[in-house]
Amino acid sequence: MTPERRCADALGRLLLRDTRTGLHSALTGGIDGLDATTYPVLSGLARLGDGVSTTELAAAVGLERSVASRHVNTLEAHGLLLRRPHGTDRRAVAVALTDAGRAAVDRTRGRLDARLERLLSGLDRAEADRFATVLEGVVEGLRDPAR
Template sequence: MNELTSGARVEAALGRLLLRGTRMYLYDRLVDRVEGVDATTYPVLSGLARGGPTSATRLAAIIGLDRTATTRYASRLESAGLLRRAPDPQDARVTRLELTAAGRAAVAAMRDTLTEVFDDLLAGWNGPEADQFAAALERFTTQLEASRG
């Protein structure tokens, strides 16, 4: 019997986690209670929250969408009052996207919802097992971030 290596098991699990269907399920759960955000605009709002104020071009690279789609979704979020465009203080030729107070509140609400979803998924695990999983995932993510430079 050929047992998979730990790396192969992680690859398979992350592959399933990152499938569009899985992401869309989570996005739909997250945006259900947030006005002005849907599954298509969520990555823009989330990316801006994690990366801070930036240009649409830079945000597109961070979230893995093309600049045109990022700009279009940012316009929808701006119309909903969740982000605003402002001149970049470093370069007046560049327009910077930034969250409004309502945008920050929407992100906080969505993160609370995501925590609830994950707490529900982990409810059947015993406490130490869930804590060990969280600690191992944090360590894995930190190591992955450090390895990319």
């Protein structure tokens, strides 16, 4: 099997819902209001930054607006984010992380870092750094339709 086919197969498995759900479940265990379905919304907001609309957030994490809105409701009910008037669109509502939301993001990122450290433990530091560099390049290449 060619390296390209091996990469395509591995990428396909990485993007499968059960792979993502399993990872998200492992990261969110024991955090009130956060589970495999709400995690992408909270994590997406942390990446995008406070003040995005629910519509922008939904598009960024690949959810229908109504689904993202339900997850925002859940996260808000658990004190992990809040809604406020959008800064530039009077018809829209912006979402922002609360202190508890930021703490939840920090906790899940810490868990992810620890998991990746275990997964990369068979590589020396230079190999792990090279892998990260190659992975970053692959992600950027997939985002750029011209490549």
